[in-house]
Amino acid sequence: MNHQEVLQELAVERYLLGELSGASRDSFEEHLFECSECAMDVKMGVTFINAARTEVNVPRRVAVPRAERVRGWTSWFTSPWVLGPTLAMCLLALCFQIFILQPRLRQELAQVQTPSVLNPLVLANAGARGDSVPEIVAPEHGSFVISLDVPATGGFSSYLCSLYAPGGSLLWQITVSPEQARDALLVNVPTSKTKEGLNTFLIQGLPAAGSANGRLVDLARYRFRVTIQK
């Protein structure tokens, strides 16, 4: 048996596995004793098998791969690029509340809780000529009271009071029943719901059901000037 035949027939492996016998084993051994490469191969095989005998019985030590965390759609929220600015904004908002908003609210609350005499702005005598335009100085973060005279003529189921800004835009509306309209109405107006300048209060009557014309009827138009005290 020559070296080429040994390689082709995997004779070393056959020898190690005890598959060679008789003449083939003798032939291989003749080659083995004169070929240092095959001798080394056989010795390597014997060493491997001897060591494998003990090692193959040892449970395989395989590092458990760390489970890849599945990043859900909310993962962007925990990203430092988002979390950092968000926390900074939260801190800013908190500071604004503590140092600006809360003192202002406390001040306003104190004003509300302090007993005071109300000087309502009286809006009456609609249509009277030569009347001067009444004026009120309203606190910026407070309110003022308007004493409103609704011309309670009959035939209306309710009255609509609308406040218009100096520019003509509607600021707010309130509906008044005929019962409420019998006396002067006291309307508390938050300053924030008005605009500085010449405001207009329009009072309209809503005709009762069954009347021929269901359209609102203008009853009075009061103009007053608001000056906001800062």
Add this chain to the structure above:
Amino acid sequence: MNFVTFDASYVSKLRIGDAPTEQHFIQYFSELILLKLRSRLHSQELIEDLRQETFSRTLSLIRSEGGLRHAERLGPLVNSICNNVLMEHYRSSNRVEALEDKTAQGLVETRPNALATVISDDTRKLVRHVLNGLNERDRRLLQAVFLEERDKDEVCTELGVDRDYLRVLLHRAKASFRVMYFKQVDAKKSGWVFG
């Protein structure tokens, strides 16, 4: 484990009784003789006796008048003398059949012996590495064949492979081990510690 070239100088040193050369000679051929004898004999003591007898005769012949004329024939000479020693043993024990017809189940010694004990921790690590690279079936195959020493045909059938697969598996495992072994040797030579 190194490639060895037996030349005139080597034989000459053996002839004059150079201790390191003689030690190398005995170590190199001991492993081969043990493999050869184990495939034919069961008795550990007898194997050892025949091994020593083989070396005794070989060294006597080398140191005799005329000695060994062709140094490159040193290996075949050792094999030939070992065969003669074996034959004489068969004749003396009237065991003509010997174990010739038996397969070499005991080729690799399972009992503790000199060869087995020289396996270093480094070598075990290398083998462990090779084994860890195998799939579960291949590991099971080697375990059944070499550790449990089960019938190879039976194991192959059980695991759905043939004998060729077993040979190739051993070939690949051995080749991987060999590559890593020499890397380790090179690393140690250059001051690295492998593994």
